[in-house]
Amino acid sequence: MTGTGQSPRARYREQTRAEIKDIALRQLAEGGTGAVALTRIAKEVGLSGPALYRYFDSRDALLTDLIRDAYADLSAAVAEAADTLAERGGARARLQALAGACREWAVAQPHRYLLIEGTPVPGYTAPPDTLDSARAVLGPFLAAFAGAQPSAAVRPVVAQMSVWAEQDTAVGDWARGGVPAGAEGVALAGAVLVWTQLHGAIGLEVSGQFKGMGHDGGTLLTAQLDALADTFDLT
Structure with a gap:
């Protein structure tokens, strides 16, 4: 055994798995999920198919x-932004900083972002634990809406989210982990609305849909989230 607690065989296995994933990520960047081919990867690594x-x-x-790696990296980026804001900044600043962390990560590696938030891969079904990974990314946004005062325009969403939190124990427990008791519906409504605006704007940007339109994706996202913050009376 080595100082790392792994045998040479175990280290070799982990190194080979890492090399396989690196090649797959390169293929993903070059042509999307359809370009990820095990036969080509095997040839490059120097392994037979079997x-x-x-x-x-x-x-x-x-x-x-x-997918698991991408969610872990994105949630770490969002958590780091949340930790930075722990001692300063109001709810509006928190919302913008967390969204900015998401966008920065996505723009830097659009192929990984589109793997987890883009068009579903035909025939692929993600394992249940990826839902927890997605919640880890969105969870820090809940606290931004802990003291929110939703306007009439979003109260129907709040009502539906409140029922969801009551009926789905996992969702309710998740929401209560980030906000005071009784604020679950408001926080969930805010977080879900953030999710739709955040990934709508970022998805369009990293897909190249904003090219030639004369605006910066960050400016657009900031404006969208400021409007949402107004709707929830965030300061």
């Missing part, structure tokens, strides 16, 4: 690892 399956037993298993 040998590659000892590391990932299917293309879906490889995609699942890439």
Whole structure:
């Protein structure tokens, strides 16, 4: 055994898995999920097809690892922004900083962003734990709406989110982990509305839809979230 607690064989396995994922990410960046091909990866790594399956037993298993890694990195970026704001800044500033962290991560690596927030991969079903990963990204946004005062325009959303939190124990527990008791419906409404605006704007930007339109994606996202903050009377 080595000082890391891993045998040489275990280290080799982890290194090979990492190399496989690096190649898959490059393929993903070059041509999207359709370009991720196990046969091409095996050839580049220097393995036979059957040998590659000892590391990932299917293309879906490889995609699942890439999805988990992407969510972990994105949630870490959002958590870091949340920690920075822990001692300063109001709810509006928190909202903008968290959104900015999401956008910065996505713009830097659009292929990974589109893997988790883009068009679903045909025939692929993500494992249940990726839902928890997605909630880890959105969770820090809940606190921004803890003391919000929603306007009449969004109260129907708040009402539906309140029922959701009551009927779905996992959702209710998740929401209550970030806001005071009784604020779950408002916080969920705010977070879900953030999610739709955030990923709508970022998804269009990283897909190249804003090219030639004469505006910056960050400016547009800031304006959208400021309008949403007004709707919830965030200061």
